Amino acid sequence: MSSSSSSTxxxxxxxxxxxxxxxxxxxxxxxxxxxxxxxWPRRQCRDVFWLVVFLLHLLVFGAALALFGLNRFRQxxxxxxxxYANLTAEPWGTATPAGSxxxxxAAPPPPSVYRSEDPSVPASELTETYWKYYGxxxxxGAALSWAWLAAAAWRKDGGKVVMRTAVHCLTAxxxxxxxxxxxxxHFFWGVALAVGAGLHFLCVMSVLDRxxxxxxxxxxxxxxxxxLPDVMRIAYAFVxxxxxxMALWSFGVSGIVAFGIPNGGQWWLLLIFSVSLFWTGAxxxxxxxxxxxxxVFLVLIHGGPAxxxxxxxxxxxxxxxxxxxxxxxICYGSLFTAAIRTLRWEIRGxxxxxxxxxxxxxxxxxxxxxxxxxxxxxxxxxxxxxxVNGQSFNRSARDAWELFQSTGIxxxxxxxxxxxxxxxxxxxxGLITGTCMGVWTYFKQSDKAVMVGSTSMLMxxxxxxxxxxxVESAVTSIYICYAEDPLLIQRWDPEFFExxxxxxxxxxxxxxxxxxxxxxxRLDHLPHSSII
Numbered sequence: 001m002s003s004s005s006s007s008t009x010x011x012x013x014x015x016x017x018x019x020x021x022x023x024x025x026x027x028x029x030x031x032x033x034x035x036x037x038x039x040w041p042r043r044q045c046r047d048v049f050w051l052v053v054f055l056l057h058l059l060v061f062g063a064a065l066a067l068f069g070l071n072r073f074r075q076x077x078x079x080x081x082x083x084y085a086n087l088t089a090e091p092w093g094t095a096t097p098a099g100s101x102x103x104x105x106a107a108p109p110p111p112s113v114y115r116s117e118d119p120s121v122p123a124s125e126l127t128e129t130y131w132k133y134y135g136x137x138x139x140x141g142a143a144l145s146w147a148w149l150a151a152a153a154w155r156k157d158g159g160k161v162v163m164r165t166a167v168h169c170l171t172a173x174x175x176x177x178x179x180x181x182x183x184x185x186h187f188f189w190g191v192a193l194a195v196g197a198g199l200h201f202l203c204v205m206s207v208l209d210r211x212x213x214x215x216x217x218x219x220x221x222x223x224x225x226x227x228l229p230d231v232m233r234i235a236y237a238f239v240x241x242x243x244x245x246m247a248l249w250s251f252g253v254s255g256i257v258a259f260g261i262p263n264g265g266q267w268w269l270l271l272i273f274s275v276s277l278f279w280t281g282a283x284x285x286x287x288x289x290x291x292x293x294x295x296v297f298l299v300l301i302h303g304g305p306a307x308x309x310x311x312x313x314x315x316x317x318x319x320x321x322x323x324x325x326x327x328x329x330i331c332y333g334s335l336f337t338a339a340i341r342t343l344r345w346e347i348r349g350x351x352x353x354x355x356x357x358x359x360x361x362x363x364x365x366x367x368x369x370x371x372x373x374x375x376x377x378x379x380x381x382x383x384x385x386x387x388v389n390g391q392s393f394n395r396s397a398r399d400a401w402e403l404f405q406s407t408g409i410x411x412x413x414x415x416x417x418x419x420x421x422x423x424x425x426x427x428x429x430g431l432i433t434g435t436c437m438g439v440w441t442y443f444k445q446s447d448k449a450v451m452v453g454s455t456s457m458l459m460x461x462x463x464x465x466x467x468x469x470x471v472e473s474a475v476t477s478i479y480i481c482y483a484e485d486p487l488l489i490q491r492w493d494p495e496f497f498e499x500x501x502x503x504x505x506x507x508x509x510x511x512x513x514x515x516x517x518x519x520x521x522r523l524d525h526l527p528h529s530s531i532i
Contacts, residue, residue: 043325043390050335051328054283061276065252068269072255073127081259127255129445130452134250137437137456138243141463144429145239149232149467153225159218162471163211166424171201173428177435184442186450200424207417213503214417220496221418221474224296227305230315231292235467238284242466246459249277257451270451274458281462282334285469286383287322290330292473293480294318294387300481300488318387326386329393337380380419383473384480400480409483411507412500422472426465433460 045051071079152158174197181190225231256269295318302309311317322330381404385396404410438453481488482500490497 043321045325045328046386046390046392047328047332049328050332054279054331057276058280061273062248065248065273067252068255068259069127069131069248069251070255071127072125072258073251076125077259125258125260127251127258130254130257130441130448131251133437133441133452134246134254134456134459136440137433137459138246138250138463140436141429141433141460142239142243144432144460145464145467146236148425148429148464149235149470152222152471153232157219158222158226159215159220162222162425163215163218163421166421166428167204167211170424170428170431171197171204173431174200177431180435180439184446184449189450203420207420210415210417213415214421216496216499217416217418217475217478218421218471220493221471221478224299224474224478225292225470228292228295228299231295231470232467234291234315234319235288235470238288239463239466242281242284242463245280246277246463249273250459253455257448266451270455274455277458277462279334281465282337283331285462285465286330286334286337287327288466289380289383289469289473289476290322290326290387291315291318292470293384293477294321296474296477297384297388297481300477300492303491321390322387325390329386329391329396330383333382333393333397337382340379380472381476381480384477388480403480403483407483408504408508409479411511412504413479415503415507416475418475419472422468426461426468429464430457430459430461433457433463 067079068081071077071081148162152162155161174193178190178193178197181187181193253270253273256266256273259266261269295315298310298314299305379397379401381400382393382397385391385400386393389396389399391399401410404413434453434457437456438449441452442449478489486497486501489500
């Protein structure tokens with residue numbers, strides 16, 4: 001996309017694309033003649049291959065989940081899957097030698113644990129025993145997601161509430177859960193959570209100077225969401241859709257937890273199905289991202305949600321584009337964007353704290369440039385371009401990144417910590433869900449507490465993320481609009497325009513001074529040669 005010169009010299013077509021003023025009159029005249037449908041141009045389907053892959057993934061994993069769940073639903077090993085698990089029960093080299101007597105069979109469990117329907121099946125090894133825990137996890141996660149969005153959007157200081165909760169509560173909660181793990185004699189998880197609490201505290205302390213600007217951006221994003229109550233209803237609806245898929249997912253996972261697979265087979269199966277759930281949740285979350293981005297872009301282009309120039313039924317059209325022509329691009333980007341963005345944050349944090357260690361700095365710079373190349377083709381700002389232009393994911397990501405670099409907005413985006421704050425909120429929601437289910441399971445089946453708690457945490461993170469993405473989408477759309485035409489932000493909020501322009505000026509000055517400092521430091525290490 002190319003930058004416009006002013007908000008008065010640009011208009012917008014039905015998909016949110018800025019167009020010159022001369023062409024805007026022609027589009028308006030054509031729309032008046034042809035009717036409202038002329039304002040919504042037809043789009044081509046993009047990244048169809050990844051759409052097919054995602055749908056096939058749903059079919060295959062859905063069938064597998066149903067198989068594992070039904071295998072131990074009210075009856076143990078209904079489909080006799082256990083014979084395949086027994087093939088791996090004996091480690092290599094431990095087979096019984098020929099002619100040796102067979103080992104004595106294990107003693108049967110006490111009669112108190114048998115089910116009346118099937119006396120050969122312990123009650124703790126059936127699907128329905130664990131399904132209730134996951135049902136409760138879905139209820140807790142949905143309640144947290146709805147409460148989070150309500151607290152953020154319906155309060156004037158919603159941005160402050162989001163930021164303070166994420167920053168102050170996450171470290172304390174990680175420390176408390178670590179103590180609980182040590183109390184339950186799960187030392188590995190206790191150490192991991194304690195290290196996570198310490199790293200989170202150090203990370204927060206290292207970026208304290210960025211928090212005022214981050215809070216400003218979050219406040220304006222929350223204000224934008226408050227002006228668009230329909231997008232919040234869309235997020236709530238997608239939470240319900242995710243719960244429907246989680247009902248099947250938890251049914252299958254409950255069968256896996258109840259199914260005794262030797263040699264860590266349960267954990268491997270849970271890992272595979274957790275990756276599937278993560279991708280499905282990311283696709284739904286980024287679909288909401290595209291819908292909200294399209295709405296925010298239209299509001300900023302037209303000057304408000306009630307403007308007379310707004311196209312008819314913008315929310316329904318944004319939803320239609322997101323789940324049809326742009327859905328393949330969403331499926332594609334959802335596979336890689338989150339992992340690359342997290343890796344980029346970590347490398348940036350390490351790079352800023354290295355100091356004068358030239359060898360380590362060289363290695364980190366090498367990794368940094370690799371990740372920056374990946375970010376050029378996989379970044380969350382691509383979803384705004386997908387919503388506006390309907391392009392493929394890689395092209396949208398490249399256009400967004402080139403727009404940021406050509407206008408200098410990339411320095412402001414790198415300084416902003418709103419993405420990290422919203423990620424903390426998502427993790428906190430998952431931790432609360434996982435802790436509740438882990439503690440409940442501990443008092444019923446203590447040996448399954450970590451297994452149920454960790455998978456319940458993933459469910460909670462995905463459900464909370466479906467509402468957190470509404471605010472994140474508003475943030476990304478504001479940056480894209482500011483890079484496209486700063487006067488769009490000035491028309492929407494003049495005070496915010498002055499604040500973000502001043503912050504951009506300061507960041508550009510800081511980068512220029514830092515570049516000169518690094519260059520002078522390297523020149524000082526060069527050998528001095530005599531002038532002839």
